[in-house]
Amino acid sequence: MADPENFVGALARAFPMLSTEVFAIRSPEVRVLGGPWTANTFHDGSTVRGNDTLRLVGDLLKDPRFWCELESDGLEVHVSEDAVYLGTSPNRASVMTAQADLDVAVVPDSPYSQDDVDAVRYRPATADFWGDLDALLQSRGSLLLVSQWAGGLGGEQWYLLQSSTDVLAARAGVVPRSIIAAFEPERYIRIDDSSPVEVEGFVGSEAVYGNLRWLTPDSGSRLDASVVNDELDLREKCKIPKVGAVLFCWPETDMSGCITAACPDVDGVVRTLFRFE
Incomplete structure (x- = not known):
């Protein structure tokens, strides 16, 4: 391109x-920690218009660390590494194609369309959900909660x-359209209360390090997350653990929590369409 x-x-x-x-951001993905993609600006359902839309399309073409779909009342925009897919009605598409001085081709669908069709439909996080979560917490003593505003x-x-x-x-800090999942104590281990042997046993002999999260206290109940790159990285983290550090392992199969x-x-x-991955 x-x-x-x-x-x-x-x-x-x-x-x-x-x-x-006016375009709504749909199915956002933030593939790295840090970066300029803040939850308040880029969560599912937030809107862009005018030059901000064009700037975002340009950013999607240049930077694979962030991705999203854009959706207006009459147009959908999906950006890949080497093409931009515009979805609209057949009549409107013929006018658009005739006006274009770009390399334009009519295609039956975007390669990203099926992702939304297969998306999981979730229970709404109403007062009943938060009540059930609190009841589960009382029975288990502690829970790890993730609120995922983007894939x-x-x-x-x-x-x-x-x-x-x-x-x-946690409820007060949840970003609009986030997916929320709670994990029972079997899915994580507190580094302060665990020996190196216990940590090694929790991780297992065939660890998938991409599924591990090293979580350290931020403020209140909030935790900062970082990845565990490999066995050496885990050992280095455990040598000088931050007080209250927690090691979590995403399940191999059911990633959605209890x-x-x-x-x-x-x-x-x-209206959330993305899923845990």
């Missing part, structure tokens, strides 16, 4: 609706729940 900025400029001239319509590592927000107050704090929900919109409808 040509220079992304030149390409986006040509795209905007050919399809002016890209800079005039991928950078979309995870972690909490160690040890009281009803922690549940209230109780799961998604934050509904104000009308009570769950």
Whole structure:
């Protein structure tokens, strides 16, 4: 593909609706920790318009660390490494194609469309869900909670729940349209209370290090997350553990936890499409 900025400029001239319509961000993915993609700006359902839309399309072409779909009332935008897919009605598509001075081809579908069709439908995170979560916490003593506002590592927000107050704090910090999942104590180990042998036994002899999260206290019940790259990295982390550090292992099969929900919109409808991965 040509220079992304030149390409986006040509795209905007050919399809002016890209800079005039309001687009909602859908199915965001943040594939790394850190970076400029904040939950408040890039969560599912947040909107962009005008030059911000064009800038975001350019960023998606240049930087594979973040991805999302864009959706307006009459147009969908899916960006791959070497193409931009615009989805609209057949009549509108024929007009758009005729006006374009780019390399444009009519295709039956975007390669990303099936992802939304196969997306899991979640229970809404209403007061009933939070009540059930609190009841589970009382029976188990502690739970690890992840609120995932985007697919991928950078979309995870972690909490160690040890009281009803922690549940209230986590609920208050949840980003719109997040998926929420709780994990029982069998899925994590507290480094302060564990010997090296116990940590080794928890990880196992055939560890998938990409599934491990090293979680350290931030504020209140909130935890900061980092990856565990390999066995050596884990040993180095365990040598000088931060007080309250927790090691979590994503399950190989059921990654959704023992109780799961998604934050509904104000009308009570769950519109979240992405899933744990």
